[in-house]
Amino acid sequence: MKKYLVLSFLFLLAFVFICAGIDLWQPENYAAQSVPSYITLDNTPQNNLTTDKGASLGRVLFYDKQLSLDGSQACASCHHQEFAFSDTAQLSDGYKGGKTVRHAMRLVNNRFSNEIHYFWNERAATLEEQTTMPIQDHVEMGFSGSQGDPGIDSLIKRMYSLSYYPKLFKEVFGDTLITESRMQFAMGQFVRSIQSFDTKFDEGLAQAGNLNNDFPNYTGLENTGKRLFLAPPPTGGAGCQGCHKAPEFDIDPNTHNNGVIHVAGSVDDIDLDNTKAPSLRDLFNANGQLNGPLMHNGEFLTLMDVINHYDSIPNDPRNTNLDNRLRGPGGNGTQQLGLTNAQKQALVAFIKTLSGSDVYTNPKWSDPFNSDGSLTLSGLDGFEPLAQAVLQLYPNPSRGNFLIECDQALNKLEIFDQSGRHIITFDCHNSYRKELSLQAPAGIYYVTILLSNGTKQTKKLVLSQ
Numbered sequence: 001m002k003k004y005l006v007l008s009f010l011f012l013l014a015f016v017f018i019c020a021g022i023d024l025w026q027p028e029n030y031a032a033q034s035v036p037s038y039i040t041l042d043n044t045p046q047n048n049l050t051t052d053k054g055a056s057l058g059r060v061l062f063y064d065k066q067l068s069l070d071g072s073q074a075c076a077s078c079h080h081q082e083f084a085f086s087d088t089a090q091l092s093d094g095y096k097g098g099k100t101v102r103h104a105m106r107l108v109n110n111r112f113s114n115e116i117h118y119f120w121n122e123r124a125a126t127l128e129e130q131t132t133m134p135i136q137d138h139v140e141m142g143f144s145g146s147q148g149d150p151g152i153d154s155l156i157k158r159m160y161s162l163s164y165y166p167k168l169f170k171e172v173f174g175d176t177l178i179t180e181s182r183m184q185f186a187m188g189q190f191v192r193s194i195q196s197f198d199t200k201f202d203e204g205l206a207q208a209g210n211l212n213n214d215f216p217n218y219t220g221l222e223n224t225g226k227r228l229f230l231a232p233p234p235t236g237g238a239g240c241q242g243c244h245k246a247p248e249f250d251i252d253p254n255t256h257n258n259g260v261i262h263v264a265g266s267v268d269d270i271d272l273d274n275t276k277a278p279s280l281r282d283l284f285n286a287n288g289q290l291n292g293p294l295m296h297n298g299e300f301l302t303l304m305d306v307i308n309h310y311d312s313i314p315n316d317p318r319n320t321n322l323d324n325r326l327r328g329p330g331g332n333g334t335q336q337l338g339l340t341n342a343q344k345q346a347l348v349a350f351i352k353t354l355s356g357s358d359v360y361t362n363p364k365w366s367d368p369f370n371s372d373g374s375l376t377l378s379g380l381d382g383f384e385p386l387a388q389a390v391l392q393l394y395p396n397p398s399r400g401n402f403l404i405e406c407d408q409a410l411n412k413l414e415i416f417d418q419s420g421r422h423i424i425t426f427d428c429h430n431s432y433r434k435e436l437s438l439q440a441p442a443g444i445y446y447v448t449i450l451l452s453n454g455t456k457q458t459k460k461l462v463l464s465q
């Protein structure tokens with residue numbers, strides 16, 4: 001009997017062991033997830049197609065607290081899976097007790113949108129570019145390279161010292177080199193993989209075959225709400241579809257602000273540039289609770305507050321960037337919909353049908369780290385670090401400014417011209433990455449790289465005019 005108990009305990013242990021961690025032998029499916037046929041938008045860039053291994057590395061990065069200066073914050077500290085990768089706090093805590101300026105955005109269905117700028121004010125041009133901005137933010141994760149804090153070079157150095165990153169980067173990119181752009185590729189793939197289509201809305205659309213038909217699986221209230229959402233105000237609708245387009249519910253890229261102009265927590269300060277919203281899917285979790293306060297400033301605590309806002313947009317003369325669709329007839333004043341209470345309830349009921357359940361629970365988007373902060377990697381038994389350092393020097397040809405990246409610490413660089421004459425020496429202070437500027441005539445040069453482990457490599461560098 002005892003033997004069976006021990007056996008079943010071992011079995012349980014093995015099960016827990018298999019569940020945690022990253023298995024690159026049989027990675028989770030990120031690249032070939034099924035997407036309903038009526039979803040036509042897909043902003044995956046040609047230079048960063050999603051692979052299962054690439055997104056798995058992205059998942060590790062997303063959950064790794066080592067990506068913050070003091071080891072306290074991961075992306076997931078503000079973007080929680082249980083809240084559709086948002087935060088219930090109006091403003092999130094940064095790594096040193098600071099607070100973010102805006103509310104943390106949900107990260108659901110980013111791949112399925114026409115808008116490819118990121119943040120509420122669209123200041124990041126691509127998702128890839130966005131992903132390393134929080135790491136280099138003075139408040140969020142701290143590798144800012146300013147105010148006395150080290151920059152991303154220091155993070156890369158730290159990552160080489162964590163056993164799992166050289167292995168993962170080699171598995172995904174073919175060699176152990178860790179660079180900011182490779183981190184961006186991997187995190188971009190992971191964030192783009194987060195999708196939610198198992199909703200009552202999707203069931204209904206599949207059954208009805210057309211957005212404008214009543215959905216057979218809906219209550220009368222939900223169908224009324226859908227009609228109000230889709231129809232423009234002149235025909236008695238609420239006009240939401242004008243900016244948050246079904247079936248993706250992504251934001252129209254050419255939207256101005258929606259009249260929510262206060263800086264979070266301030267009565268006087270205004271910010272007119274918040275013109276992006278995440279998809280309106282998964283505002284609520286599977287239990288019908290809101291995943292967090294709404295809008296860039298987290299000003300609204302209920303969806304009814306939001307609907308009351310659109311029902312009667314405040315007319316603030318300082319708002320010079322209000323979207324024309326939210327002005328009154330003839331472009332005068334602001335939108336006054338005059339919705340009845342029942343109509344408002346119907347809109348809420350409809351928007352509640354846009355929530356799925358898989359996104360909150362699927363292990364492929366969950367924390368892969370063990371509770372002691374270690375990471376279990378399987379499927380990488382044959383990993384051997386390369387004897388020869390991996391080194392990249394680019395752009396090459398270059399006009400004089402170039403970057404050297406290496407998977408081993410650099411001691412110094414010496415540059416020689418074609419006749420072997422020494423031009424200059426750069427000290428690298430054991431970094432893994434060095435930006436250089438060489439003022440010299442166009443031509444061919446040789447860069448001798450001395451690694452901190454005592455070995456040497458030489459690369460040809462072409463300087464152009």
Ligand code: HEC
Pocket residue numbers: 062073074075076077078079092093094095100101102103104105106107110117118119120121127130131132134135139140141187191276277278
């Ligand atoms: C300290 C909290 C915090 C951390 C840590 C954090 N974020 Fe965010 N995230 C935010 C906030 C707040 C916003 C909105 C900021 C704004 O618009 O100014 C945001 C916005 C985003 C967006 C934009 C979404 C959209 O639809 O435009 C993405 C993507 C994102 N974060 C991914 C990440 C990734 C990847 C990491 C880790 C490298 C990360 N975040 C770390 C709080 C955080």
Ligand code: HEC
Pocket residue numbers: 106120238239240241242243244255256257258260261274275276277278280283293294295296297306307310323325326347
């Ligand atoms: C003119 C374009 C426009 C129209 C029309 C519009 N919205 Fe918005 N919506 C926006 C913008 C822009 C934001 C982000 C604003 C911000 O946070 O400052 C937003 C944000 C939201 C948010 C908050 C999302 C979040 O993640 O916090 C909700 C909810 C919302 N809108 C619902 C609606 C509903 C319901 C309607 C119809 C009654 C509607 N919107 C009509 C442009 C529009």
